[in-house]
């Protein structure tokens with residue numbers, strides 16, 4: 001199959017592109033390099049630099065490359081930034097998917113796998129969180145993904161599109177070739193590793209008075225290679241869908257780890273201390289976010305394989321040691 005991977009120069013998209021190629025698929029990456037890296041695109045993939053919002057260009061690409069289906073990773077994804085610039089988030093994420101879907105409709109491509117997020121749930125009603133729980137995002141980023149899911153659902157109902165929406169919890173870890181290189185970096189594990197390596201003076205811990213055993217927030221960390229594996233399985237599932245089924249899946253480990261547990265794992269793995277500074281809570285940070293991934297297990301046959309915190313942190317650390325300055329720009 002030939003797969004268009006939007007955002008394939010980014011963190012998760014580049015690992016998915018790598019695993020698609022390993023599985024024997026052909027990959028075309030579409031990325032505007034606003035946050036991604038040319039060097040993150042696997043050499044076997046074709047890189048087309050462009051923006052998903054330019055419908056005619058995307059349609060031309062889908063036609064000329066004879067694409068069969070789309071994995072859609074390209075988005076803006078920083079919660080804090082979305083609270084400052086909501087318009088930019090709705091523009092890139094909502095207008096982005098709309099233009100992409102229209103380009104697909106124009107060219108007769110009706111299969112898409114979408115990167116959604118735990119941020120669609122907002123403050124959880126129960127732990128673990130299930131797909132049937134209310135979607136009540138508390139920031140424009142989560143809202144942009146929730147709106148995208150509604151749009152996808154209408155394209156399914158009206159145009160018979162086949163889609164899977166994968167709601168990731170906290171992506172972490174690295175493959176051999178691909179790792180996390182965000183600027184600015186906002187994710188806990190790379191920040192803690194940078195602090196351990198002395199590349200950052202300290203790690204800020206936002207709140208230590210939550211109702212959790214050690215007072216810090218609990219999150220569900222899922223290895224980026226396990227995420228990519230779920231995408232390949234979802235691609236196979238799309239073959240069996242007939243446009244009648246909703247396919248929304250949580251992707252998480254089902255295990256929660258506190259910020260302090262992550263810090264301890266980073267100290268174990270790196271054998272360096274992580275200097276920490278306790279800071280006030282951030283508004284809108286729920287105490288716990290842990291997935292029920294039962295549906296993905298049952299329907300996709302998906303089993304996360306790199307589940308221990310030390311393994312996830314260890315892979316991120318190995319990649320960081322091989323790429324101390326991130327990707328070559």
Ligand SMILES: NC(=O)c1ccc[n+]([C@@H]2O[C@H](COP(=O)([O-])OP(=O)(O)OC[C@H]3O[C@@H](n4cnc5c(N)ncnc54)[C@H](O)[C@@H]3O)[C@@H](O)[C@H]2O)c1
Pocket residue numbers: 006007008009010011012013030031032033034035036037050051052053072073074075076077092096115116117118167168169170171172182
């Ligand atoms: N990283 C996580 O923990 C996490 C969790 C939940 C959901 N997600 C979602 O997964 C997807 C990938 O996340 P990531 O961490 O790899 O992000 P990333 O920023 O590393 O990658 C996104 C890529 O999309 C590209 N891009 C952005 N807007 C574009 C546009 N208009 N046209 C073309 N390319 C564009 C960027 O240049 C970048 O290469 C995103 O949709 C994100 O919302 C990520």
